[in-house]
Amino acid sequence: MLRIESAPLEGISTWLFRKTHQQMFGGVNRYFTPFFSPTPERKLTTKELRDLSPENNVGVPVVPQIMAKRPEDFLWAAEEARELGFDEVNLNLGCPSGTVTAKGKGAGFLLRPEELDAFFEEVFKSVCLPVSVKTRIGYHDPAEFGRLLEIFNRYPIQELIIHPRLRGQFYRGEVHLDAFADALAASRLPVTYNGDLVTQEDVAAFSRRFSSVDTVMIGRGMIADPALPRKLRGGPPANREEIRTYVGTLYEGYRTAYGYPGFAAQRMKELWFYLINLFEDGDKYAKKLRRVGNAAEYEHLETGIFRDLELLTQPRKPLDGTGQGKE
Numbered sequence: 001m002l003r004i005e006s007a008p009l010e011g012i013s014t015w016l017f018r019k020t021h022q023q024m025f026g027g028v029n030r031y032f033t034p035f036f037s038p039t040p041e042r043k044l045t046t047k048e049l050r051d052l053s054p055e056n057n058v059g060v061p062v063v064p065q066i067m068a069k070r071p072e073d074f075l076w077a078a079e080e081a082r083e084l085g086f087d088e089v090n091l092n093l094g095c096p097s098g099t100v101t102a103k104g105k106g107a108g109f110l111l112r113p114e115e116l117d118a119f120f121e122e123v124f125k126s127v128c129l130p131v132s133v134k135t136r137i138g139y140h141d142p143a144e145f146g147r148l149l150e151i152f153n154r155y156p157i158q159e160l161i162i163h164p165r166l167r168g169q170f171y172r173g174e175v176h177l178d179a180f181a182d183a184l185a186a187s188r189l190p191v192t193y194n195g196d197l198v199t200q201e202d203v204a205a206f207s208r209r210f211s212s213v214d215t216v217m218i219g220r221g222m223i224a225d226p227a228l229p230r231k232l233r234g235g236p237p238a239n240r241e242e243i244r245t246y247v248g249t250l251y252e253g254y255r256t257a258y259g260y261p262g263f264a265a266q267r268m269k270e271l272w273f274y275l276i277n278l279f280e281d282g283d284k285y286a287k288k289l290r291r292v293g294n295a296a297e298y299e300h301l302e303t304g305i306f307r308d309l310e311l312l313t314q315p316r317k318p319l320d321g322t323g324q325g326k327e
């Protein structure tokens, strides 16, 4: 049976999303948190603590993701994760954002293979938890991946999650499946595939081509269709009432947790950027959703969507870009 992991999505795959998704739809083996970045102050922010606190993660299999380039920062963050009760941590080597890569972190770390090697050398001397890695196939060119894989292969990385795009592609354009095939052949580590799996047919086609891969990570596809993992297990598609309850639970949950309706509306806007594709003629509302500025506007649109639009059994494709105004 294929293992399914829920991808880290900053602003979307929060503690509330993970908990609600697991309770209502299930089908996911593990949920990855959006990254958190250790700082020299050695203190988790309120936002990070909320996302990682044991009470907000009860009963949900969660892997915290860490963004760091200094081994001491990563080791500190892993220790924090262990104290909070987690049993694995993940390193982010994929974030394409300019502010991150300029610091040599995320996908920026891929440009410095020697430094990366030294980082792993230090980390694996003393890290207190198993470490998985989520990476792109390179910064400028897929040819970079051979050298990177040589490094990864030398360390006891628990799982190598590969999103076969280059940094400059952000989350758009072709996924380099040939580069993924090469990486799979050359990897001595367990490899997980991530990228553009949106429908059951996408997953089936992937599994036909890559039958040895037993784990896939899904991000936008399961935001656009929260029932995708369940359907992949032979379960039914989402029905209207379920989606309504799901959306209502998230909105109410954010309102209660943050006490600021505008914030809750912002979180929901980012979710709807993908979820609107599960509605026929969703385009009509997609533009309006992007312009939502406050909670009242959001609530008005949410009511309109459920009043006016038919639910589809799978999302319209492609699911391009992000809903955060970034590329």
Ligand SMILES: Cc1cc2nc3c(=O)[nH]c(=O)nc-3n(C[C@H](O)[C@H](O)[C@H](O)COP(=O)(O)O)c2cc1C
Binding pocket: 007, 008, 009, 010, 011, 012, 033, 034, 035, 065, 092, 094, 095, 134, 163, 171, 194, 195, 196, 197, 217, 218, 219, 220, 221, 321, 322, 323, 324
């Ligand atoms: C809005 C948004 C936020 C993301 N945040 C993170 C993150 O915090 N950490 C990470 O490793 N990847 C992050 N990603 C990348 C996703 O985890 C995933 O690799 C990417 O969306 C491709 O997979 P998908 O096509 O299944 O969505 C983000 C992607 C999007 C669109």
